[in-house]
Amino acid sequence: MSVLKLDKVSIAFGGLKALSDISLTVEKGQIVGIIGPNGAGKTTLFNLLTGMYVPTSGEILFKKNDSIKLNGLKPYKITSYGIARTFQNIRLFGDMTVLDNVKMGFHSRTKCGFFSSVIRLPSYYDEERKVNEEAIEMLKILNLESKKDELAKSLPYGEQRRLEIARALASKPSVLLLDEPAAGMNPNETKELTNFIAWIREKFDLTIILIEHDIKLVMGICNKVYVLNYGNLIAGGTPEEVQKNPQVIEAYIGSEGA
Amino acid sequence: MKAINKKNIITVLFILLMYAAGEIMLRQGIIDSYIEINIILIGINIILAVGLNLVTGFTGQFSLGHAAFMAVGAYTSAILTAKFGQPFTVAILFSAMAAALAGVIIGIPTLRLKGDYLAIATLGFGEIIKILALNIDYIGGARGFMDIPKYTNWTWVYFMVVISIVVIKNFINSRGGRACISISQDETAAEAMGINTTKYKILAFVIGAFFAGIAGALYANYFYFIKPDSFGYMKSIDILVIVVFGGMGSIAGSVVGAIVLSLISLFLQNIPELRMVIYAVILFLIMVYRPQGLLGKGEFKLKFLKRRLA
Numbered sequence: 001m002s003v004l005k006l007d008k009v010s011i012a013f014g015g016l017k018a019l020s021d022i023s024l025t026v027e028k029g030q031i032v033g034i035i036g037p038n039g040a041g042k043t044t045l046f047n048l049l050t051g052m053y054v055p056t057s058g059e060i061l062f063k064k065n066d067s068i069k070l071n072g073l074k075p076y077k078i079t080s081y082g083i084a085r086t087f088q089n090i091r092l093f094g095d096m097t098v099l100d101n102v103k104m105g106f107h108s109r110t111k112c113g114f115f116s117s118v119i120r121l122p123s124y125y126d127e128e129r130k131v132n133e134e135a136i137e138m139l140k141i142l143n144l145e146s147k148k149d150e151l152a153k154s155l156p157y158g159e160q161r162r163l164e165i166a167r168a169l170a171s172k173p174s175v176l177l178l179d180e181p182a183a184g185m186n187p188n189e190t191k192e193l194t195n196f197i198a199w200i201r202e203k204f205d206l207t208i209i210l211i212e213h214d215i216k217l218v219m220g221i222c223n224k225v226y227v228l229n230y231g232n233l234i235a236g237g238t239p240e241e242v243q244k245n246p247q248v249i250e251a252y253i254g255s256e257g258a
Numbered sequence: 259m260k261a262i263n264k265k266n267i268i269t270v271l272f273i274l275l276m277y278a279a280g281e282i283m284l285r286q287g288i289i290d291s292y293i294e295i296n297i298i299l300i301g302i303n304i305i306l307a308v309g310l311n312l313v314t315g316f317t318g319q320f321s322l323g324h325a326a327f328m329a330v331g332a333y334t335s336a337i338l339t340a341k342f343g344q345p346f347t348v349a350i351l352f353s354a355m356a357a358a359l360a361g362v363i364i365g366i367p368t369l370r371l372k373g374d375y376l377a378i379a380t381l382g383f384g385e386i387i388k389i390l391a392l393n394i395d396y397i398g399g400a401r402g403f404m405d406i407p408k409y410t411n412w413t414w415v416y417f418m419v420v421i422s423i424v425v426i427k428n429f430i431n432s433r434g435g436r437a438c439i440s441i442s443q444d445e446t447a448a449e450a451m452g453i454n455t456t457k458y459k460i461l462a463f464v465i466g467a468f469f470a471g472i473a474g475a476l477y478a479n480y481f482y483f484i485k486p487d488s489f490g491y492m493k494s495i496d497i498l499v500i501v502v503f504g505g506m507g508s509i510a511g512s513v514v515g516a517i518v519l520s521l522i523s524l525f526l527q528n529i530p531e532l533r534m535v536i537y538a539v540i541l542f543l544i545m546v547y548r549p550q551g552l553l554g555k556g557e558f559k560l561k562f563l564k565r566r567l568a
Contacts, residue, residue, distance in 0.1 A: 076449055076455070087446075091450075092444075093439070093443035093448075095443060100436060100439075103436060104440050104451045105451055105452075107433065114429065114461065117433065117435070118432075120428060127433070167451065
């Protein structure tokens with residue numbers, strides 16, 4: 001069963017076509033890798049999926065119980081439908097505590113309004129307690145519980161990455177988008193991360209799409225890999241198929257004739 | 259966690275005790291009318307600063323038009339009490355709602371802007387309100403609005419201060435408040451986490467305007483007389499100075515800031531020639547040596563007091 005379906009999606013910024021006619025499907029429960037040289041349009045693709053950009057043409061369909069057309073929806077709406085993301089350059093709420101960062105992830109699933117929080121109705125206390133418990137639970141799962149009262153900006157880099165994933169998971173997504181999760185990690189940390197990604201997919205029943213430059217990680221866990229180059233989808237298939245694709249080799253290391 | 263716990267009971271007792279102390283001192287004449295004026299002014303400034311802190315300190319939206327909402331409140335209350343003879347309760351309520359409505363009207367178009375652009379847009383809005391007031395004869399125009407009945411007293415000001423602090427503090431420590439703070443930290447990430455950023459920015463703006471309206475009503479019904487010039491951009495900047503001085507993102511900071519700055523200018527009245535110079539130097543020094551403001555992002559905690567007493 002497919003969860004995401006892109007049909008001839010294009011986006012242009014003025015005269016620059018950042019992505020042209022991208023069509024791909026993502027099956028439920030898969031880990032899909034998106035690779036490509038710098039400037040190929042990988043993050044732009046994520047920004048389209050999360051509503052940061054609106055495609056110039058084409059259609060993005062998200063299948064939950066019925067099909068939802070994502071084009072033109074606001075990012076917060078898309079998050080509430082169950083698509084969460086992390087960012088290439090970590091975007092935590094630096095001056096908030098680790099716990100509060102995770103609590104932010106619960107926003108789209110809670111509903112305590114202005115008046116009940118100001119007058120402190122019992123529903124406020126119930127919801128706060130529940131969010132607090134679940135947020136701590138999430139931090140325990142990701143091994144960050146001991147740091148819950150520290151400011152997010154004071155965490156070391158690797159833990160900030162993990163916190164960003166915790167925050168995204170708190171919104172109970174069915175699709176998780178990871179933008180270069182292994183950036184800046186050493187081989188050991190990357191290996192840990194690879195296992196971690198596989199593990200959260202099982203644990204939270206996720207479909208994961210990740211952008212990554214670390215080919216080992218991509219080839220290690222992805223069920224399917226798509227390759228972008230200059231805004232075009234040049235290959236898609238299992239990691240083995242993609243590795244042998246001449247166009248992919250050319251995009252990365254140049255053609256033999258050159 | 260329940261609403262009725264030890265901490266809340268102590269807080270309520272403390273609030274009532276403070277009120278009683280003020281009331282007794284007023285009745286006994288320990289506080290003379292000169293000090294009373296200053297206390298009332300400090301109270302009004304606290305309400306304004308706490309409201310603006312929600313917008314600028316917590317939500318990170320730089321607004322230079324806060325005095326305009328005060329003007330809306332002041333004129334609404336003046337019209338209702340002086341021209342229609344309404345009781346003060348009604349006047350305050352309508353002032354607050356009129357200012358909140360002005361907040362919605364101005365918030366929806368301007369809050370699409372960020373940083374400097376928002377500051378300029380709100381500044382412009384403030385001037386529009388002032389010029390409107392200057393040109394409407396019904397409310398006195400440039401001569402000002404006279405003969406407003408005096409209703410504001412220690413009781414009104416004190417409880418309005420308490421209400422504004424409690425409402426904004428409770429809001430900050432809730433789902434909506436966290437959303438506002440996250441917007442000031444990283445708007446893109448906030449939106450990606452499922453926060454309707456436009457809604458929360460406008461909500462913060464409207465709450466700030468609501469309380470500015472109350473402050474305006476208290477002001478108008480204390481001084482018998484208001485004129486458009488009192489609500490110009492200098493007033494907006496005064497409020498902003500209190501917020502920055504006390505600490506952006508600290509409610510206790512706004513309270514302390516309002517009190518300390520009022521006291522400083524009060525003491526400096528003895529040396530009128532150098533008053534503004536020394537005031538400016540003090541502000542300058544604070545910003546150089548304590549750029550995060552007097553209290554930074556800190557808040558008063560009972561725990562802190564306990565440690566001191568032990």
